[in-house]
Amino acid sequence: MNNFSATYTDQYQLSMAQVYFKKGQKDHNAIFDYYFRKIPYDGGYAIFSGLENLLEIISELRFNESDLEFLKKQGFEDDFLKYLRDFRFRGRIYSASEGDVVFPTRPVLQVEAKIIEAQIIETILLNLLNFQTLIATKASRIRLVAGDSTLLDFGLRRAQATGGYYASRAAIVGGFDGTSNVVAGKNFDIPVSGTMAHSFIQSYDDELEAFRDFAEGRPDGCVLLVDTYNTLKSGVPNAIKVAKEMESRGEKLLAIRLDSGDLSYFAKESRKLLDEAGLDYVKIAASNQLDEHVIKSLLEQQAPIDIFGVGTNLVTGDPDGALDGVYKLAFSSDKPRIKISESIFKVTLPHKKQVFRMKDDHGKCIGADAIGLFEENKITEMFHPFEPYKSMNLEKFHQEPILKKVMENGEMLIDKRSLKEISEYSLSRLSELPIEYKRFNNPHIYKIGISERLRDEREKLIRSSKQKLK
Numbered sequence: 001m002n003n004f005s006a007t008y009t010d011q012y013q014l015s016m017a018q019v020y021f022k023k024g025q026k027d028h029n030a031i032f033d034y035y036f037r038k039i040p041y042d043g044g045y046a047i048f049s050g051l052e053n054l055l056e057i058i059s060e061l062r063f064n065e066s067d068l069e070f071l072k073k074q075g076f077e078d079d080f081l082k083y084l085r086d087f088r089f090r091g092r093i094y095s096a097s098e099g100d101v102v103f104p105t106r107p108v109l110q111v112e113a114k115i116i117e118a119q120i121i122e123t124i125l126l127n128l129l130n131f132q133t134l135i136a137t138k139a140s141r142i143r144l145v146a147g148d149s150t151l152l153d154f155g156l157r158r159a160q161a162t163g164g165y166y167a168s169r170a171a172i173v174g175g176f177d178g179t180s181n182v183v184a185g186k187n188f189d190i191p192v193s194g195t196m197a198h199s200f201i202q203s204y205d206d207e208l209e210a211f212r213d214f215a216e217g218r219p220d221g222c223v224l225l226v227d228t229y230n231t232l233k234s235g236v237p238n239a240i241k242v243a244k245e246m247e248s249r250g251e252k253l254l255a256i257r258l259d260s261g262d263l264s265y266f267a268k269e270s271r272k273l274l275d276e277a278g279l280d281y282v283k284i285a286a287s288n289q290l291d292e293h294v295i296k297s298l299l300e301q302q303a304p305i306d307i308f309g310v311g312t313n314l315v316t317g318d319p320d321g322a323l324d325g326v327y328k329l330a331f332s333s334d335k336p337r338i339k340i341s342e343s344i345f346k347v348t349l350p351h352k353k354q355v356f357r358m359k360d361d362h363g364k365c366i367g368a369d370a371i372g373l374f375e376e377n378k379i380t381e382m383f384h385p386f387e388p389y390k391s392m393n394l395e396k397f398h399q400e401p402i403l404k405k406v407m408e409n410g411e412m413l414i415d416k417r418s419l420k421e422i423s424e425y426s427l428s429r430l431s432e433l434p435i436e437y438k439r440f441n442n443p444h445i446y447k448i449g450i451s452e453r454l455r456d457e458r459e460k461l462i463r464s465s466k467q468k469l470k
């Protein structure tokens with residue numbers, strides 16, 4: 001599933017690329033910034049995800065013969081198609097590390113390449129990073145409330161088609177433990193697990209028989225679904241019988257699963273029945289339209305649930321349809337570039353840049369990132385990007401550069417990490433962030449500022465653009 005064709009793009013990228021090609025501009029240098037404007041879920045942070053996946057994909061991105069035939073039919077010209085036959089992305093990429101906590105309006109990633117190459121990769125870059133960052137952020141919110149409980153992704157069946165594949169990857173980056181998605185488990189090396197469906201129990205005349213056969217077929221990690229007929233009168237008592245039979249064979253029932261009704265009530269009552277039967281090791285799993293709010297509430301009600309299976313609300317990023325990440329030109333043909341907008345929030349930042357995270361003497365993030373020109377090593381004062389009279393002195397802080405070179409000449413420079421390693425890194429970065437930025441209601445707003453030099457460069461370009469209009 002990682003075999004993407006370079007036609008995984010919007011047609012306008014190729015239309016622009018053909019013009020660059022024909023007008024002799026294809027090799028002009030360009031820098032594009034990837035950033036988003038709004039944190040999903042009205043939260044205080046986002047978890048950057050999809051990077052290592054993206055780098056692997058773009059290092060192998062090619063147009064094959066059938067792509068070229070199709071593009072010919074679409075009216076693209078022969079000499080341009082000849083160029084596309086040998087297309088490779090040979091650019092450089094600077095980026096935040098996958099799993100880092102990231103904030104709006106400042107570059108998360110920067111592409112520095114020939115303009116034609118940078119343009120052709122835009123759509124796939126936005127597609128993979130926007131979606132995985134959205135889902136990793138959702139997963140991270142669920143992890144924040146779930147504490148040490150086991151979190152399983154059950155979402156493939158409800159996902160936006162193949163989005164479920166990448167959602168399973170992003171869920172792990174954000175802190176989930178495993179997935180029911182077999183192909184994602186295989187390709188991304190994610191622990192795969194699962195329970196059983198109602199249909200299996202319905203297909204038997206007798207629930208107990210169904211449990212027995214299932215436990216025989218899958219003694220390791222066996223989880224019995226107890227709510228098909230009557231949770232407390234039938235499901236749990238039958239699960240207890242099978243657990244005892246398993247004990248006599250030297251096996252252990254892993255858990256029961258609740259999938260309807262008042263999950264707190266049923267978890268408490270089931271726990272009592274299991275404990276009374278001497279089965280305190282049998283865990284309780286719950287599913288049914290869970291999200292961070294329901295899980296938080298269940299844990300506040302002290303529901304003894306050990307495993308949460310989360311589907312729809314995780315993999316669809318509910319209630320936010322998309323991360324609004326954009327890819328904006330900052331420099332090309334040796335000149336800084338700017339996009340003017342009616343809304344000051346949408347005016348872009350010119351030039352190659354670096355982002356610095358401000359930290360105190362204990363390595364704790366103080367809640368501010370400053371954007372400077374790439375050659376600036378330390379920023380003494382940062383200015384509010386849209387309210388020029390607001391500024392903050394940064395001299396006393398440690399300043400960590402966030403954008404690191406991750407690709408050179410189209411080849412990945414960083415060592416590939418396992419998703420578990422990325423997820424651990426993400427947790428460690430989150431732990432540097434003060435709690436005020438992690439609360440769900442009205443989180444503290446993380447400060448983003450620009451250096452004086454960057455501010456002045458932007459002003460200069462705005463003035464000259466206005467001048468041209470006169």
Ligand SMILES: Nc1ncnc2c1ncn2[C@@H]1O[C@H](COP(=O)(O)OP(=O)(O)OP(=O)(O)O)[C@@H](O)[C@H]1O
Binds near residue numbers: 259264265294
């Ligand atoms: N104790 C609880 N506290 C908070 N939310 C809960 C609790 N128990 C269940 N929920 C959530 O409430 C919602 C209940 O959904 P719904 O009304 O469809 O019930 P249901 O049990 O699924 O009904 P059905 O019989 O149709 O399966 C789900 O999102 C579930 O996760």
Ligand SMILES: O=P(O)(O)OC[C@H]1O[C@H](OP(=O)(O)OP(=O)(O)O)[C@H](O)[C@@H]1O
Binds near residue numbers: 157288309311313
């Ligand atoms: O509610 P979600 O968060 O999306 O979690 C996934 C749901 O998918 C399954 O139900 P489904 O009715 O599809 O199959 P089932 O017959 O196995 O219950 C499972 O039982 C969960 O309820």
Ligand SMILES: O=C(O)c1cccnc1
Binds near residue numbers: 180195
């Ligand atoms: O394994 C499960 O219990 C499962 C898998 C997918 C969706 N719902 C439940």
